Amino acid sequence: MHDEAPALLVREIGSFFVGGERVRLQGLPARARISTSHGPVHPIDPNGEIMAGQMYVQYVRLVSPRAPVPLLLWHGGGMTGVNWETTPDGRPGWQMFFLRAGFDVFVSDAVERGRASWAPYPQVYAEAPYFRTAKEAWEETFRFGPAGSWHTDPALRRPHAGLRFPTAAFDAFLNQFAPRWGCNDVLTQRAYNALLGRMPDGAIVLTHSQGGNFGLTAAVACPDRVRAVISLEPSGAPDPAEHDPRLVAGVPHLFIWGDYLDQHSFWVSSRPASERWRDALRDAGCDVTWIELPERGIRGNTHALMADDNSDDIAGMVLEWMQARGLIGAGQPVERGAAASA
């Protein structure tokens, strides 16, 4: 907890759900449950209607936001909105960064995870979930070290040279992982599009990883609601043969990529979709910024850009990009002035 930073003047903290519909479970055998330690046994009929497909959205609204539209933070696969909060090593995360910069910030937990809850399989979801292992996270998705470098003993793990993820906090990072399914893309896209439907004045969409494809696709589905799309290492992107990039020709796009991408097969096979969509956007006349951090001399960034030790610098890069496009005023945030006088 960090006491030295300027305060926020907050209008409201709250939450809501989008998407979701009642589905019926049937043909399941009766069960019985003890609901609390030493409690009585209660019969349970698991059949009936439950809610499925909803997405959770938590907002923090400022008294005097400097940005005219909110910033929506959409997490990656097997993750929740938590990865925008305090970093695993205890520093303020991007939620706080962009609140302090003057944005109303909306952090969601997509369908199937976190506070959005999940629905039973195989009755509602077609398959069983995947639980990300520490080894897979370390060696592949998050690119903390090369193949074979993970070890259960922290002292024996071998991170990439120059790695910017604070590996002493790796176990704390594991706490953020959530089971994921491979069958919920349509439901999730629908919920994200519905969220944009709740933004009459539009919003800026900032995504990570799996959230990238959802964000890029939502912009095509709701171009009048999306003022900009910022994609941190999207794991996928719309197919130009299926989606028309001209629909988002007026929406500025920013892509940011870290280091070690060519050393991990997941990324070697995943990135070309984003490159194709980038090229299609440019051909359509779109304002596209494509940043590969190593090309700017910034080495050592992992897939956890918002948790690496230079996460504030990268957030600052995003903020400058938005300021250059008039998405937020330049200068001193209103909140800092309010805090200073309080």
Added chain:
Amino acid sequence: MHDEAPALLVREIGSFFVGGERVRLQGLPARARISTSHGPVHPIDPNGEIMAGQMYVQYVRLVSPRAPVPLLLWHGGGMTGVNWETTPDGRPGWQMFFLRAGFDVFVSDAVERGRASWAPYPQVYAEAPYFRTAKEAWEETFRFGPAGSWHTDPALRRPHAGLRFPTAAFDAFLNQFAPRWGCNDVLTQRAYNALLGRMPDGAIVLTHSQGGNFGLTAAVACPDRVRAVISLEPSGAPDPAEHDPRLVAGVPHLFIWGDYLDQHSFWVSSRPASERWRDALRDAGCDVTWIELPERGIRGNTHALMADDNSDDIAGMVLEWMQARGLIGAGQPVERGAAASA
């Protein structure tokens, strides 16, 4: 979203995890996953270490809290911390109420749910989860109507006469439900006790339903860290034959109960445990307040006391009880003054 209310001067919003340990999955067959729409197929080895047993805690810290210690909000079974946020019908919930009253507020998602994530069964958890049906919620746990009064068509549902839950928001309430297990009480209690271990100056614990037993038991486990226990309709309580109430003789306890309790078998069988613990606390000389709202002429309250249409009145009753015990100063909150001058 409510713009007329006084603002909060917030020092930091953040989160952390407590509990949790790495567990090893083994002997599971290889799988393959498509991670994003139109993405490549990735091989997945589900074997390896994952995190299990962690609990998620989100805090909002004020610049100038009026209360000397934080307020911890612990949700009920099959729920997450969301039930302290915006009510299903869109009013500010108890998180905002107690922030505005001058508390630092910590909202947790207990083990197995929400942002705490969950672990696979039968490999880690012993059994499959329970998914609460709309009918069960309506007719039994939350006491919205008598047996047989639920209907899939909202127009044909028959709530109790005088019901204070806003039934037009019932589907929105279903969005808050999370799968629950019957096998995680020990892990969960351990995580709650660990949370209190993170509170060097102590805290006030305010619980709902299943959270009740955890809160009452945590006070016995960590009496030096708990300044007061407030239990909204606890579904269970410590057994005086197993736990010594004299350990919490100096900790004031408040219990609050709604209406219709004798009409629902879950509550007829669940409440005696709390009555026994109440009596044991009183015998030990503890300051115990036991409020049955109908005895005060307040009728129609359900098990969702923090979402009923008089939720602010009940929160106000809790606040007065705390003020009477010196747990927070009386008078105008600092935040209101700050907001007024901003």
